[in-house]
Amino acid sequence: MRNAFAKEITRLAKTSPKLVLLSGDIGNRLFDDFKSIPTSNFLNCGIAEANMMGVAAGLAMSGLKPIIYTITPFTTTRCFEQIRVDACYHNVPVIIVGTGSGLSYASLGPTHHSLEDFAIFRALPNITILAPSDSVELKKCLNEALKLDSPVYIRIGKKGEEILTKELTPLRIGKSTNYKYGDKVCLIGTGTIMSEVMKAADLLESKGVSTCVEGFHTIKPLDKKSLKRLFSLFDVISVIEEHSSIGGLFGAISEWRALEDDLYRTKVLSFGTKDEFMHEVGSQQYARELNGIDALSIFNKTFKTYQKRNKE
Amino acid sequence: MKTSKLQEIASIARSRIILNSHKTGTPHLGSCLSCVDILVALYFSKLSINPKKYRSPTRDRFILSKGHGAAALFQILAMKGFYSDKLLSDYGEDGSIFAEHPPTPDYLPGIEAATGSLGHGLPIGLGMALSSMISGNSFNVYVLLGDGECNEGSIWEAATMAVAQKVENLTIFVDANKWQATDRSADLVGSTSLREKWHAFGWNTYEIEGNNMQEILNVLEEKPITGVPNAIMLNTIKGKGVSFMEDDNNWHYRIPNKEEVELAFHELNVEL
Numbered sequence: 001m002r003n004a005f006a007k008e009i010t011r012l013a014k015t016s017p018k019l020v021l022l023s024g025d026i027g028n029r030l031f032d033d034f035k036s037i038p039t040s041n042f043l044n045c046g047i048a049e050a051n052m053m054g055v056a057a058g059l060a061m062s063g064l065k066p067i068i069y070t071i072t073p074f075t076t077t078r079c080f081e082q083i084r085v086d087a088c089y090h091n092v093p094v095i096i097v098g099t100g101s102g103l104s105y106a107s108l109g110p111t112h113h114s115l116e117d118f119a120i121f122r123a124l125p126n127i128t129i130l131a132p133s134d135s136v137e138l139k140k141c142l143n144e145a146l147k148l149d150s151p152v153y154i155r156i157g158k159k160g161e162e163i164l165t166k167e168l169t170p171l172r173i174g175k176s177t178n179y180k181y182g183d184k185v186c187l188i189g190t191g192t193i194m195s196e197v198m199k200a201a202d203l204l205e206s207k208g209v210s211t212c213v214e215g216f217h218t219i220k221p222l223d224k225k226s227l228k229r230l231f232s233l234f235d236v237i238s239v240i241e242e243h244s245s246i247g248g249l250f251g252a253i254s255e256w257r258a259l260e261d262d263l264y265r266t267k268v269l270s271f272g273t274k275d276e277f278m279h280e281v282g283s284q285q286y287a288r289e290l291n292g293i294d295a296l297s298i299f300n301k302t303f304k305t306y307q308k309r310n311k312e
Numbered sequence: 313m314k315t316s317k318l319q320e321i322a323s324i325a326r327s328r329i330i331l332n333s334h335k336t337g338t339p340h341l342g343s344c345l346s347c348v349d350i351l352v353a354l355y356f357s358k359l360s361i362n363p364k365k366y367r368s369p370t371r372d373r374f375i376l377s378k379g380h381g382a383a384a385l386f387q388i389l390a391m392k393g394f395y396s397d398k399l400l401s402d403y404g405e406d407g408s409i410f411a412e413h414p415p416t417p418d419y420l421p422g423i424e425a426a427t428g429s430l431g432h433g434l435p436i437g438l439g440m441a442l443s444s445m446i447s448g449n450s451f452n453v454y455v456l457l458g459d460g461e462c463n464e465g466s467i468w469e470a471a472t473m474a475v476a477q478k479v480e481n482l483t484i485f486v487d488a489n490k491w492q493a494t495d496r497s498a499d500l501v502g503s504t505s506l507r508e509k510w511h512a513f514g515w516n517t518y519e520i521e522g523n524n525m526q527e528i529l530n531v532l533e534e535k536p537i538t539g540v541p542n543a544i545m546l547n548t549i550k551g552k553g554v555s556f557m558e559d560d561n562n563w564h565y566r567i568p569n570k571e572e573v574e575l576a577f578h579e580l581n582v583e584l
Binding site for chain 2: 018020041043045046048050051052053054055056057058059060061062063064066081082085086089090091
């Protein structure tokens with residue numbers, strides 16, 4: 001995904017002299033092509049993210065289009081106050097790209113995990129929160145984000161993510177994407193965990209359970225229209241995210257549902273990370289399994305709940 | 313403009329700030345009074361800004377990074393003609409845009425950044441200065457910091473980057489009144505001189521008496537060094553201009569009563 005980001009930003013820089021890429025001393029050689037464009041603007045801000053965010057806001061206030069790129073915790077929690085005050089309070093178009101988000105850097109330990117970014121950003125006014133599932137969706141998110149005149153956070157993975165979406169399918173911020181039709185259960189997911197969600201859907205289908213998969217690349221603004229439709233259609237909805245079960249997509253959906261007039265009888269399951277730091281490290285897949293957000297865990301719990309509901 | 317005229321404007325500004333504090337209960341009087349002279353010198357003698365075209369892309373930018381000095385800036389922007397005195401009439405009322413700190417630029421002409429949380433103004437100013445280098449719009453950026461504000465790590469993050477990027481259209485002033493909210497600055501950060509610190513980071517530094525209008529005007533006329541940002545230490549007195557407020561940190565939060573306002577006006581030689 002980071003390679004796709006570098007490639008797309010390089011393509012965009014050729015025609016957008018206002019674009020400024022700011023890096024927090026990361027992406028070794030990743031942006032060589034970008035830098036080789038004579039009119040491109042690249043600022044390595046060093047390991048000083050609070051300053052980098054303020055600089056980006058100052059650039060945006062002066063009519064430029066800054067894009068900040070570094071590992072997610074350092075471009076979110078590390079400089080949260082600068083995001084809140086400099087970017088969001090001023091409501092200026094700073095694009096914040098968090099790379100290696102969720103459990104992408106599982107083996108690096110909790111300092112490099114980002115499992116609370118949705119939660120803290122959701123409470124900020126003016127910001128749009130995007131979590132593309134693959135490189136194709138990332139490119140579309142980036143292009144849509146550049147059209148906005150307000151802050152955007154794009155949460156991306158690392159590398160080697162499976163391609164799940166099609167180039168030609170249009171993407172609209174705040175509008176969910178259907179990955180697969182089905183009429184018995186629904187899986188709602190966001191970000192790179194969508195590959196596990198699709199595998200879980202295959203497992204459900206193999207048991208004869210027709211499964212709908214809906215991708216929410218936009219966490220904020222929340223696509224309430226799609227939620228209304230899905231909640232009126234399905235008895236069982238599983239919400240999957242590589243983020244804490246607190247305050248993320250499940251949190252957003254739960255808040256929406258609590259204020260709805262309609263009395264949905266839908267059973268909602270939350271698949272998010274546990275409310276604890278991971279002291280045992282391992283691969284991303286190991287971390288997903290440990291947190292019960294892998295395909296098999298999603299399948300097992302969803303299938304059992306579906307069977308139970310069907311007996312009622 | 314003559315030095316004596318600027319000194320007169322500074323006295324009027326001080327009187328307006330004190331009266332406003334009395335009327336509206338706005339604190340940070342000591343912090344406002346220490347930086348009046350540099351604000352007057354900048355707005356009335358240095359900055360290239362037309363109050364009627366305050367969004368011009370080539371205007372000079374001034375950021376009050378020590379945002380708690382807003383009550384001073386609000387008066388000076390009105391005196392310079394960015395908005396009428398009438399706009400200030402709802403100061404301190406419910407629904408007013410005049411908070412104790414500057415609002416965002418969309419809400420008040422002349423404001424470049426909403427500050428108040430310390431350590432934000434310099435990185436933003438650095439971004440603006442870099443934008444001038446990128447987009448070719450030639451302008452200068454001036455940022456006023458407090459000496460207490462220099463506790464913040466983000467100030468020193470920006471200090472390193474500004475030098476690395478050879479940003480020469482950026483000038484900072486440190487309003488060194490030697491006090492912060494609850495203590496002497498030196499008791500909190502040690503007694504190494506601020507000028508030495510900025511010099512060690514690679515800035516072109518000056519140190520002057522920051523409440524002396526002539527010294528301020530002189531330093532503003534200094535020819536800048538190519539490829540280096542400028543840092544000017546202003547040795548100031550908190551509460552400057554009113555004898556019973558000077559260097560008395562109670563005036564960080566205290567609000568003057570009617571008698572104190574009268575006494576202050578008398579000392580400033582301004583009619584109430």
